Amino acid sequence: MNVSLRAPDRAEAGDRAEFRDAVLAGLARSPRAIAPKFLYDARGSELFDAICELPEYxxxxxxxxxxxxxxxxxxxxxxxxxxxxxxxxxxxxxxxxxxxxxxxxxxxxxxxxxxxxxxxxxxxxxxxxxxxxxxxxxxxxxxxxxxxxxxxxxxxxxxxxxxxxxxxxxxxxxxxxxxxxxxxxxxxxxxxxxxxxxDPQRLHDAYNDSAGVTAAFTLNLLRRMNRELGATFDLAGFAHDAWYDPVEGRIEIYFRSLWPQTVTVAGRTFTFAEGERVHTEYSYKxxxxxxxxxxxxxxxxxxxxxxxxxxxxxxxxxxxxx
Ligand SMILES: C[S@@+](CC[C@H](N)C(=O)[O-])C[C@H]1O[C@@H](n2cnc3c(N)ncnc32)[C@H](O)[C@@H]1O
Known part of the structure; x- marks a missing residue:
């Protein structure tokens, strides 16, 4: 059957295919990484606005x-x-x-x-x-x-x-x-x-706020994968991980698996060891x-x-x- 999509639907289908391909490639490589642009679905953009209001940020x-x-x-x-x-x-x-x-x-x-x-x-x-x-x-x-x-x-x-x-x-x-x-x-x-x-402490605090909004922003990527790619990430099984590397002059941000687990994404299976991380973002200073x-x-x-x-x-x- 030929299904013709309206232009906005076509654009969203294109966005989703690009997201799927990038996630599958990013989880298959070593070390694992997903580009920061994918943090910004509608909810991610709202959470970023909330980050901007935080006292630490x-x-x-x-x-x-x-x-x-x-x-x-x-x-x-x-x-x-x-x-x-x-x-x-x-x-x-x-x-x-x-x-x-x-x-x-x-x-x-x-x-x-x-x-x-x-x-x-x-x-x-x-x-x-x-x-x-x-x-x-x-x-x-x-x-x-x-x-x-x-x-x-x-x-x-x-x-x-x-x-x-x-x-x-x-x-x-x-x-x-x-x-x-x-x-x-x-x-x-x-x-x-x-x-x-x-001061590294000031930087660290800005990306590890006490209200947990930055953590919610990182973990929203897992929600997005669950919703858009039929992934099976258990949100309770992963944590936001951010710290300042003074040698590289950058904040590094990851989501980290809290225990050994297996996750399905777009029909493919990925195994995570306890402590294994997926890189999501740098913030160079x-x-x-x-x-x-x-x-x-x-x-x-x-x-x-x-x-x-x-x-x-x-x-x-x-x-x-x-
Ligand atoms: C750190 S926020 C900054 C937002 C705003 N300019 C500000 O100063 O508050 C980054 C913005 O860039 C957008 N963005 C990230 N990567 C992008 C890309 N590769 N192409 C287009 N927009 C991107 C995000 O959706 C988000 O709105």
Missing amino acids: YLTRTETGILTGCAAELARLAGPGCALVEFGSGSSVKTRLLLDAMPDLAAYVPIDISRQHLDATAGRLRRDYPLLRVEPVCADYMALEALPVDVNGAPRLGFFPGSTIGNLEPEEATSFLRRARTLLGDRGALVLGVDLKK YDDAGIAALARSAGFTIDRTWTDPARLFAVVYLEAAL
């Missing part, structure tokens, strides 16, 4: 404070009439600081992998900014060759906040930024939010030299850097090097 509060202070200068640097292109836009909460400071934007293009969350966010923005052209793009920003929206030649200002760059391994971060450099063009600039190296090297390697120059007084977080304005 200084990142969102600090970056918001920095952006509040520098939004007017960012608007001046970017100039009038540009198109704001956000990578991994989530709920676009911090974006509103830029939207308020740049009332004459040609368009706002939020790019995110989390389809339902992106559509809901775009709806709220259209309601709150009726004069703004909002053009959501559901895509993997690591695979985007060009901007799939016509912004009529407007200069492009990229926005990549939230320390999302830290989820990328160094080579991936460079290749992402090179791609962004191409996509934003020679007149383009990029506002990048970067978490800075600091940077210092000034690391940020400068990253920018240089991708064809950007650093025009301005803003930090908070305690130097927990940095917002960097990068311009395309010609």
